[in-house]
Amino acid sequence: MTRYPHQQAELKWQKAWDDQNCFLSVPPKLGQKKSYVLEMFPYPSGRLHMGHVRNYAMGDVLARFRRAQGDAVLHPMGWDAFGLPAENAAMKHNVHPKTWTHQNIATMREQLKSLGFSLDWTKEFATCDPEYYHHQQSIFLKLLAKDLVYRKSSKVNWDPVENTVLANEQVVDGKGWRSGAQVETRELEQWFFRITAYADDLLDALSSLDRWPEKVRTMQANWIGRSEGLALRFNFAGAAPSGFARGIEVFTTRPDTLFGASFVALSPEHPLTAQLATTNPKLAIFIAKCAAQGTSEEVIERAEKEGIDTGLRVEHPFDPTQTLAVWVANFVLMGYGTGAIFACPANDQRDLDFARKYQLPVIPVVLPAGENPDTYLVEKTAWTGDGTLFHSGFLDGKPTDEAIPLAIKEIERLGLGTAKIQFRLRDWGASRQRYWGCPIPIVHCKTCGVVPEKEENLPVVLPEDVTFDQPGNPLDRHPTWKNTPCPKCGTNARRETDTLDTFVDSSWYYARFCGLSDTAPIDTLAAKAWLPVDQYIGGIEHAILHLLYSRFFTRALRDCDVLDLPSGEPFAGLFTQGMVTHETYRDKNGAWLSPEEVVFEDEVWKTTSGEPVTVGGIEKMSKSKRNTVDPAPIIEKYGADVARWFVLSDSPPERDVEWTEAGVEGAARFVQRVWTEVLKTAENPASSTKPLKTEAPSELRKLTHKTIKAVAEDIQALGFNRAVAKLYELLNGIRKATATDQQSDRREAAEVLVLLLAPFAPHLAESCWEKLGKTGLVANAPWPEFLSELVEEKMLNIPVQVNGKKRAILHVPVGETREILEKMALADPAIARSLVGLSLKKVIVVPDRVVNIVAK
C-alpha cells in the first residue's frame, strides 16, 4: 500500500499556493460578499503551542471555506510583540528584548507557514515595529486632543527591592514574585483612557452583537456594571473633621434599606481615612496592612473582613437624633462609587459578616414574602432579595421597588443627595513603568508642564542601548534618551518614560490589517471595505478586557475621524475557543515531568529511566507544568494536516480538547484512509464517467449530497467537530460502496470528499485532487453544489411510543397523514402486545416525528 507522502506534499503545495498568490486579499468586487476572518494575533513567546494550532486551524477552515464560496477574503497575521515576557527573558538570559522578540517571530512565522494556513502575509506587521507604534503615538495624541486621554494619580503594586511596579499576577501572598519583598501600594501619576465616556454606548450596543456568545456579552455587561441608585451624604454629628464639612458621601443601590443602616464604612484608601490616620496610629497600621495585600479586587474581597472604629459619628438622614458609627473597613473598595458605604447588615452579606464580628446592630427592614414581621430574624444569612419594608417609618408596608424611588425622593427633598447612575467600569489606566512597550509621546517641561510631542517628531523611538542588569525602568535610567527640548518653548525638558499598556497595541491592529498606510494609522478606504471583522476567533480569557478596549478604541477612532465605522463595533462575529489540555506528570520528588520524559509500561507510568511517576490532572498546557506538546515534531512525524485534523476533531471548539497520542494516531489513520480510497478510485477507469440519472439514486449518492449540505452548515456554525464526523461518515460510505455501487457514484463521492476536506486538510486535498486527474488547485476550486432531490428523504422511520416508551418503528413516506399513522401504529403487533390489559386514553400523532399512545 502507498503511504501518503506528507512531507514532500506539504512543501509542494505550500509553494504552489505561494507561487499563485492564492491567499492574497483582494477587496470585494461589486456584488461580491466580503469576509474578514481573524484569529487573535499571537504574542511571540518562542514557539507555537497547540493552542495556537487550534485557534489558527479554526480560522483557516472558515477562511478557506469562504473563499471556496466565492467571498473576497481577508485573513491576515501579525504579532502582538510588546510585553513583559521579553523583559523577563532579557533579565534571565541576557538577551535584548528586541532580539528575543524578532527571533521568536521568525521561528513562529516558519511554524505557521509549515501548517499551511491560508494567510495573506503581505499584511504582516509586529506591534514593536516603529512603523506601527508611530501611528499608535499619533492616535494617542489625537485622543489626548479630544480629551479621551488624561492624567491622574492611581494605585500600583510597588516592589521596593526591584524598584518596579508589579502586575497583580506577580504579587504572591502580598510579596513580589521575584524579590520576595513585601509589596507596597504606591500612588503614581498615570495616563488614562476615558473609556467611561462611552460606558452607556458600550453597554447598550451589546444587544446588537447577535453573533457574540451570550456569556461574553453578559460578562461585559457585568463588567460595565451600570447601576441606578442614590448618592447621599451623612452629616457629622458634632464637629466635622477639617475639609469634610459636607459630611461623608456614599453611593447605594438600596436606599430603601436606609432605616436598617447600622454604620458607615470608609475604604482604607479614602481621603478621610488618610487624614484620621495622621493622629490615630492604630488606623495608620491598619491602612498599611491593607495596602500590603495588593490592589486586586479579588484579594480585597476574599480577605477576612476587618475594620477600625474611627470614633466619629454621623446623623441618620431620616432621623438626625439617631447617630451611626463611622468605621474604616477593608472590604470597601475605593475604586467603586465614592469609597464609602452605609451598611445595612440585614440586607447585605458583607455588611452582616462585619456587623457580627464587631457586634454592630442588625436591624431587619425588608420582610421576605411569607415571613411574619414579629418573628422574622436575621442570623447568619442576609436577605438580599425583594420584600416588604418594615421598621422603616414612612416606607412601612411598601414593596422594595416602590420604596426605592420614595427614599430617593425624600433624600432629595432633604437636600442630602440625588439619584445617580453609577458604573463599575473605571477609566483604563494605560501607563506602564516598563521598557518594552510603545513610548508615550509626551514631554514634561518645567515651564510648560505636560506637552504633547510634535506630530512631525514621531515616532518617539525606543532606545536600543539599554541594560537589564539592575532594577527599575531602563528608560528612566538611560543617560540621554529622556533629554529632549520642550516642543513648546524649546528649553531642556524630559520625556515621559512610561510606555503604553500592550492592550493598546491590540486595540486597533485589526483595523491596520485592512491596509498598511504609511501616512495614516488606518487606510480608511480599505478599512471601510473590510471592517467589521466578520469572524473573530480567540481565547475566552479575552472576553472582557481586550474586546472591551477594542470596542472603545473603534468608537474613539471614529470620533477622531481616523476610522469610518459608524456602528463603532469592530467584531461582528466572535467565537471563543477552548484550551488544549494534557495530562500532567510528576516524579517522586514532585517535580513536573514533560510527556516526552514518561512512558506507559506494564499498566503503569514510569520515567524513561524507570523511576515511578505520579499522574496528575488534565490541565491547560503550560510551561510551568511542563505538559506542553510542541507542534513541530508532530508536523514532522505525521504532517500538518494530521495536526490540524486532530485539533478540530471530537471536542466542540468552544470546549477544551485533551491532546492524546492515540487521538493523533487516529487522525493519521484517517489521512491515510482517504489517500488509499482516492488512489483506488483514481486507478479504476470505470470511475471516470458521470453518475447516471437513474430512477433510484444509490445510498452513496444520497450520502454524498447530504454531506455537502451538512458540512457547509457545520462550518458556518463553527461546528468543526460535527463536520469532521460527517466527513468520516462519507469516507466510510465510500469504503463500503466498493463492490455494490456504480463506480461513477464512487468517483463523485471521492471528488466531493476531497473538496469538503480541503479547508481542514488542504495539502492532502491537493494531492488527492491531482491523483484524481483534476486540473488546477483545490484552493481555487469552488465549493460543490448539492442536488436537493438527493438530500430530501422520501421515507422516514417514526417511533411509536406507549406512555412515552418506544415500542415500535414505522417505516413510512414523508408527509404521511395523522390518520394513517395512528391506524398503522395501533395495527402494529408489538404495540398490540404492549397494550394488553390497558385501555386506550389518547393517541398523540406528530406527523414525520412521533406517535405516542397514552393508555392506562
Place this chain on the structure above:
RNA sequence: GCGGGCGUGGCGGAAUCGGUAGACGCACAGGACUUAAAAUCCUGAGAUCGCAAGAUCGUGGGGGUUCAAGUCCCCCCGCCCGCACCA
C-alpha cells in the same frame, strides 16, 4: 468574596425546534491476513437480566412541568474560567 460557564458509555463527544439518547472518533474484545509482530481489513459492544426474542434501568444528584425532558423550571453537588499592570 463577586460574576460567568460546564457536567451524556471506559474516554472525547452527537442528538441544531420538547419527539428513536449514545452518530462519529478513541480505547477495548473477537476474527481475517502473517512464520511472527506491526500495519491493514471485518465483526461486536451503555448497564443489568436473558441462549434468544426481549424486558428493566440510564444524560452529576433530588424534585417539578408535559402525552413526551439530555433539552424547560426550582433546589443541591462537583469541576473550570474572569476579577482591571500576564497576554
